[in-house]
Amino acid sequence: MKIVDLLLRTLEHNGVGVIFGNPGTTEIPLVRACEREGTLRYIVALSEFAAVPMADGYARATRSLGVVNLHVAPGLGNGMGGLYTAGVAQTPLLVLVGGQDRRFLHTQPILWGPLEHMARAVTKAVFSLNTCHDAASNIRSALRAALTPPYAPVALICPPDLLEEEIDATPEPVHAQTLGALSAEDARHYARVLTSAKRPALIAAEDVYWNGASEVVEQLAALLAAPIYIAPYTAVLPVSSRSPFYAGYLAPSRKHITERLAPHDVLFFIGGTGMRTTLYSEAELPQLKLWIGNDPTVLAPDGEFTLATVVDVRSAIAEIVHGTEDRIGERRAIATALRPHMAPPAPQAELFHPSRAVRMLLSAFPDAIWFDEAGLSTTDVREWMQLPAGEYLINGSGGIGWGLPASVGAALGKPDRQIVAITGDGSALYASEALWTAAHHRTTLLVVILSNRRYATLNEAAGRLHGHALQAFTIEPPVLEFSGLAALYGWRYARATSEQELSVFLASTRGQIEANTLLDLQLDPAVAPVTACDHF
Numbered sequence: 001m002k003i004v005d006l007l008l009r010t011l012e013h014n015g016v017g018v019i020f021g022n023p024g025t026t027e028i029p030l031v032r033a034c035e036r037e038g039t040l041r042y043i044v045a046l047s048e049f050a051a052v053p054m055a056d057g058y059a060r061a062t063r064s065l066g067v068v069n070l071h072v073a074p075g076l077g078n079g080m081g082g083l084y085t086a087g088v089a090q091t092p093l094l095v096l097v098g099g100q101d102r103r104f105l106h107t108q109p110i111l112w113g114p115l116e117h118m119a120r121a122v123t124k125a126v127f128s129l130n131t132c133h134d135a136a137s138n139i140r141s142a143l144r145a146a147l148t149p150p151y152a153p154v155a156l157i158c159p160p161d162l163l164e165e166e167i168d169a170t171p172e173p174v175h176a177q178t179l180g181a182l183s184a185e186d187a188r189h190y191a192r193v194l195t196s197a198k199r200p201a202l203i204a205a206e207d208v209y210w211n212g213a214s215e216v217v218e219q220l221a222a223l224l225a226a227p228i229y230i231a232p233y234t235a236v237l238p239v240s241s242r243s244p245f246y247a248g249y250l251a252p253s254r255k256h257i258t259e260r261l262a263p264h265d266v267l268f269f270i271g272g273t274g275m276r277t278t279l280y281s282e283a284e285l286p287q288l289k290l291w292i293g294n295d296p297t298v299l300a301p302d303g304e305f306t307l308a309t310v311v312d313v314r315s316a317i318a319e320i321v322h323g324t325e326d327r328i329g330e331r332r333a334i335a336t337a338l339r340p341h342m343a344p345p346a347p348q349a350e351l352f353h354p355s356r357a358v359r360m361l362l363s364a365f366p367d368a369i370w371f372d373e374a375g376l377s378t379t380d381v382r383e384w385m386q387l388p389a390g391e392y393l394i395n396g397s398g399g400i401g402w403g404l405p406a407s408v409g410a411a412l413g414k415p416d417r418q419i420v421a422i423t424g425d426g427s428a429l430y431a432s433e434a435l436w437t438a439a440h441h442r443t444t445l446l447v448v449i450l451s452n453r454r455y456a457t458l459n460e461a462a463g464r465l466h467g468h469a470l471q472a473f474t475i476e477p478p479v480l481e482f483s484g485l486a487a488l489y490g491w492r493y494a495r496a497t498s499e500q501e502l503s504v505f506l507a508s509t510r511g512q513i514e515a516n517t518l519l520d521l522q523l524d525p526a527v528a529p530v531t532a533c534d535h536f
Helices: 003-013 025-037 048-062 072-088 102-107 115-120 135-146 184-196 206-210 214-224 254-261 313-328 354-364 375-384 403-413 434-440 456-466 482-488 499-509
Strands: 018-021 041-044 066-071 093-098 125-128 153-158 200-204 228-230 246-249 266-270 288-293 307-310 369-373 419-424 445-451 492-496 517-522
Touching: 003 025, 003 135, 018 025, 018 048, 018 403, 025 041, 025 066, 025 093, 041 434, 048 066, 048 072, 048 093, 048 403, 048 434, 066 072, 072 093, 072 115, 072 153, 093 115, 093 135, 115 125, 115 153, 125 135, 135 153, 184 214, 184 266, 184 288, 184 307, 184 313, 200 214, 206 214, 214 228, 214 313, 246 375, 288 313, 354 375, 354 419, 354 445, 354 499, 369 375, 369 403, 375 419, 403 419, 403 434, 403 445, 434 482, 482 492, 482 517, 492 499
Parallel strands: 018 041, 018 066, 066 093, 093 153, 125 153, 200 228, 200 266, 228 246, 266 288, 288 307, 369 419, 419 445, 445 517, 492 517
Antiparallel strands: none
């Protein structure tokens, strides 16, 4: 068989059914093989800016390996921001980088570039198909690396001329390495510290979701009567926000984190590599701190950890739960009140309040999977969402432009689920070409654009830093007419300029969108979400 066929069949043996990409001439062997075999779909995106988040969103929504194909040096360059975001989110992603034909690399042809050097900046490992002698081994090695925690993008450089060569090899499943279990002695040590605490708190991050540990983390919280905070910028909801112990996302501010965690004497960090924050502020976390997770590069948020173990999170928490049950025998009474929910603002005539709009959307689509890039309204979404673990996703890296294409990937991976993407108008302009892929494959996606004609998040930050908004963060003129964008890509379009108009639209959907729909909410830029003060 040809090396390209070995690659595709090895992917199939490891559960891969979709490759996302924006192909060029160097990808013709791969695309042709996909069409010839007919078992592995090649999903075309109109740019790498859209392709990488699509693969990322697909992988996160399905909790599986995502695969994206990038077009030599320019395509890899276009996709690097998305790969950075996927790495922050711990998304397992195999990146097939189309190399240039090896027979004239010495002439530095068009598209040529230092692919390994470029890829190494945004992946955890880089492999190359160099000859027919190393191809089978390097395909397996790249897959194994992508499927081994800590998860992150892994690059495999695939020269088109080599893909066409014959190879004598058999495609087979890859057995990824797994992390070890927590020793019985260590489990007792963790349980002893936690049960000795007066007011312990759990801080959960992405590892909990990727390791399928949501349920056991919630069990531990119930035993300890401990709140579960979500680390700032955690890219996928690690536990259910319906849990009585869910205490919400920590604001990305060290000062706010210090204040929120002040009542607790022991902090148990489950996953993550540190506290991702936005603006500088002084802070101290003098509490006793514990950590378990997948990534040994973890940074202690302030001072050192008393206990820290690189381990399989699910099995480790299960062992700690057993140790905790042995020590306390029964569930504690709740020792500290969790964060009360903020009430939405009262309705006002002639005012379309962004917070009320968010609350209405969440109520209308309670069973949807949510992709949130709503800017300053993101904190509102988290305030009122009642969602299972894994069904609320953000980019996690702090950039924008991820949410819309990522939701398209999720819609392709979860065709039986309603996907809702809520995004600011500035974010919606970044990778709007993803709308074409959704239309081409007839998904049923709802994209909600919060149109305030501003980069409101940046103006909020400017106000904190310098006391006033900046003109550069206004995105009009011209008037952005999103109906034209919807028409360009064959989407339905709806606009709401008032709470009443939004209510009429939502009533017409009955919680399920029949065709791709772009909903444009025209909001007053002078009205801030009620939780905006907690955004930074």
